[in-house]
Amino acid sequence: MLVEILLAGFGGQGVMSTGQLLAYAGMHEGLHVAWIPSYGPEMRGGTANCGVTLSDTEISSPLVTEPQVLIAMNQPSFEKYAGAVVPGGVILYNSALVKETGEYPEVLVVGVDANRMAEEIGNVRVAANVILGAYIGLSGVISVASAVEALKDVLPPHRRKLIPANREALERGAALGAGGGRAVG
Amino acid sequence: MPKTFQRPQALTDKPFHYCPGCTHGIIHRLVAEAVDQLAVRKKTVGVCPVGCAVFAYDYFNCDMIQAAHGRAPAVATGVKRVLPDRVVFTYQGDGDLAAIGTAEIVHAAARGEKITTIFVNNAIYGMTGGQMAPTTLLGQKTTTTPHGRDRETAGSPLRVAEMLSTIDGAVYVSRVSVHSPRHVRLAGRAIKKAFEVQLSGQGFSVVEVLSTCPTNWGLSPREALKWLGENMVPVFPLGEFRTPSAEEAIEC
Amino acid sequence: MSHLPRVLMKGNEAFGEGAVRAGCRHTFAYPITPQSELAHFLARRLPEIGGVFVQAESEVSAINMVFGAAAAGARVLTSSSSPGISLMQEGISYIAGARLPCVIVNVMRGGPGLGNIAPAQGDYFQAVKGGGHGDYCQIVLAPASVPEIIEMMILAFDLADRYRNPVMVVGDGVLGQMMEPVEIEPGETRTAPAKPWATDGQGDRPAPNIISSLNIVPEDNERFNLDLAVMYAEIRRGEQRCEEYRLDDAELVLVAFGTVARVAKAVVDRARRDGIRAGVIRPITLWPFPEDSVKRAAARADRFLVVEMSLGQMVEDVRLSVEGEKPVHFFGRPGGLVPTVREVCNEVKRITGVMPGAEDVPAATGVDR
Numbered sequence: 001m002l003v004e005i006l007l008a009g010f011g012g013q014g015v016m017s018t019g020q021l022l023a024y025a026g027m028h029e030g031l032h033v034a035w036i037p038s039y040g041p042e043m044r045g046g047t048a049n050c051g052v053t054l055s056d057t058e059i060s061s062p063l064v065t066e067p068q069v070l071i072a073m074n075q076p077s078f079e080k081y082a083g084a085v086v087p088g089g090v091i092l093y094n095s096a097l098v099k100e101t102g103e104y105p106e107v108l109v110v111g112v113d114a115n116r117m118a119e120e121i122g123n124v125r126v127a128a129n130v131i132l133g134a135y136i137g138l139s140g141v142i143s144v145a146s147a148v149e150a151l152k153d154v155l156p157p158h159r160r161k162l163i164p165a166n167r168e169a170l171e172r173g174a175a176l177g178a179g180g181g182r183a184v185g
Numbered sequence: 186m187p188k189t190f191q192r193p194q195a196l197t198d199k200p201f202h203y204c205p206g207c208t209h210g211i212i213h214r215l216v217a218e219a220v221d222q223l224a225v226r227k228k229t230v231g232v233c234p235v236g237c238a239v240f241a242y243d244y245f246n247c248d249m250i251q252a253a254h255g256r257a258p259a260v261a262t263g264v265k266r267v268l269p270d271r272v273v274f275t276y277q278g279d280g281d282l283a284a285i286g287t288a289e290i291v292h293a294a295a296r297g298e299k300i301t302t303i304f305v306n307n308a309i310y311g312m313t314g315g316q317m318a319p320t321t322l323l324g325q326k327t328t329t330t331p332h333g334r335d336r337e338t339a340g341s342p343l344r345v346a347e348m349l350s351t352i353d354g355a356v357y358v359s360r361v362s363v364h365s366p367r368h369v370r371l372a373g374r375a376i377k378k379a380f381e382v383q384l385s386g387q388g389f390s391v392v393e394v395l396s397t398c399p400t401n402w403g404l405s406p407r408e409a410l411k412w413l414g415e416n417m418v419p420v421f422p423l424g425e426f427r428t429p430s431a432e433e434a435i436e437c
Numbered sequence: 438m439s440h441l442p443r444v445l446m447k448g449n450e451a452f453g454e455g456a457v458r459a460g461c462r463h464t465f466a467y468p469i470t471p472q473s474e475l476a477h478f479l480a481r482r483l484p485e486i487g488g489v490f491v492q493a494e495s496e497v498s499a500i501n502m503v504f505g506a507a508a509a510g511a512r513v514l515t516s517s518s519s520p521g522i523s524l525m526q527e528g529i530s531y532i533a534g535a536r537l538p539c540v541i542v543n544v545m546r547g548g549p550g551l552g553n554i555a556p557a558q559g560d561y562f563q564a565v566k567g568g569g570h571g572d573y574c575q576i577v578l579a580p581a582s583v584p585e586i587i588e589m590m591i592l593a594f595d596l597a598d599r600y601r602n603p604v605m606v607v608g609d610g611v612l613g614q615m616m617e618p619v620e621i622e623p624g625e626t627r628t629a630p631a632k633p634w635a636t637d638g639q640g641d642r643p644a645p646n647i648i649s650s651l652n653i654v655p656e657d658n659e660r661f662n663l664d665l666a667v668m669y670a671e672i673r674r675g676e677q678r679c680e681e682y683r684l685d686d687a688e689l690v691l692v693a694f695g696t697v698a699r700v701a702k703a704v705v706d707r708a709r710r711d712g713i714r715a716g717v718i719r720p721i722t723l724w725p726f727p728e729d730s731v732k733r734a735a736a737r738a739d740r741f742l743v744v745e746m747s748l749g750q751m752v753e754d755v756r757l758s759v760e761g762e763k764p765v766h767f768f769g770r771p772g773g774l775v776p777t778v779r780e781v782c783n784e785v786k787r788i789t790g791v792m793p794g795a796e797d798v799p800a801a802t803g804v805d806r
Contacts, residue, residue, distance in 0.1 A: 264636070267511040
């Protein structure tokens, strides 16, 4: 098993820490993992993206250039990376901010109204974890429990009070994803 | 009969290589006497420059490091941060400290590094052949200002002691001279005071010592001493520019 | 899987963590992207364990602070990225000339000039061919993963002390920024060996110590250089390190270091699925270059493909090692781009003739080396 996941969005949407969450969860499940960010001017307020590789064997290249999975939190990310997703892959996008464009015949494309669900939970900043939850539910690549467990690794001590909201985001996203399609990865 | 003067322990027996009449030898002795008087020779680490004093490690009878041109304050910083209880000094000329090493001296002072710098200012580059120094006087002839230093093209002399005295981390800043026996005595007191400031842990200390270069000035040793007193002292006034608040001022 | 607890750690932090585990307690550095997290990590960590982090006013000053701290006997680190490493070259030459041990990290970025902050390997020549003035060599280590960064940092300090010589550990922006799991060691660190030569105050020693790179008499300096040559030969014999990946039956040998070596491994896996018997030599020591491994491979393989994030620098050392026995091809992405698995695969197919007509397709860089 080798899955390469690209997570992209605006800076501030939590894309980087959501990617780390996935990597930590994979690590706790005994997988080989790597997390790699885009960096530079992009770090300062523009789009941000990170790649996560999960594998049951040693990871050769940690660079995610041909992702099987794209999590697109905003329109520029969708437009920039949707075409890079390999046949058989999946795109999950934040339907509150992304209008689906283009044709991806061999790719499963799933819109998730992550912002609305995050607002229902009471914190729009957990939207990225709603989509991550949807991906986990859809793919079964790791368990939701591992992702919830990994919140402690990603959130610094002074932000641990955000764990319940993030947990809810992961769980509600996963429930959505589990009904949403076939397994990937 | 009691001995009233002897070679300091902090100097080796090796004869100086300096030109006849050069006052580096006197300044070396004053530094060594201060080290002896404070009984710190065995815990002192000196850092010598690139310039005429590049071989100072042959003369100071303590652990010595030879640094890259201008970098002695950075090297001394490295030593002191590893060994805070040692006494660390740099011995630098005007090219080393006031030209290529300006950043290093300014920031060692700004950090308040607990080191002592002996800055030997003779208004010229000695070792490389009498070129203009940052401290060369206006009108002074050097091999790179053959018609005299011209403000329009070569700028004006840098007053290092005054400049460093604006920095809070520089706790003791003074300028002395060695052109007469009286001034030599006063210079020795200032150098000792600078080391005492280091030992007290208050911050950076520096003594600028006006010195001669008979060879490159084209003067006899005696004329050189006179020239220093008449020409350099008016441009580089002697005195203490910054002292620890609790300390009494001394004459320079 | 190990029983020790693991955390995800950034490469840049791993440089710092490795230094701490190696017993380094003194770091002098000037900020530069993309290695700043290293300084952030040590500025926080070192004071907690009785160490010192000093932010220097420049890289010139930082390397000279390293000179002083090394002379005083400490295990000492500085880190920077390409332009800053250029500024340090004079100091590194002095450190080599004064026979001082220290470790320098270069998280390489795109050049020349200010270039950019993207990953690159264009400082290979600078690192392995001297960089500063005079006849000196520095040991250069090139880790390719976050856990290996820690391992290489510990090795770097050990080698520096063993040979009293500067050791550079090179990474690139990708390696510095990426996160991988590392095991949390129970705080055990190395200690530096005794350094009776250090200028740490004469104390009870019978005579003062002097640290200097000055040998004014040419005959003395020649003797010093010849002594260095003996040591460098010993290092060349004893310290070559590399990883050989699927090399046993390889007809095509990819040679790559650092991040690119990981791309090369993925290329080899894919090429083998296509029936191309490929393998990888990953130099871990860039100096001494693992020429023995390359020579052995040259006796068996048909051809080599060197992949670098540069216009082609290490390829020269591969060619020197292969000694004309086999063709040595090159594929590079200079200026801050990482070769992708797909484009290197295409290059593999092109040079092995597997892709019909591919021989006519120019290499992506258009670089002929």
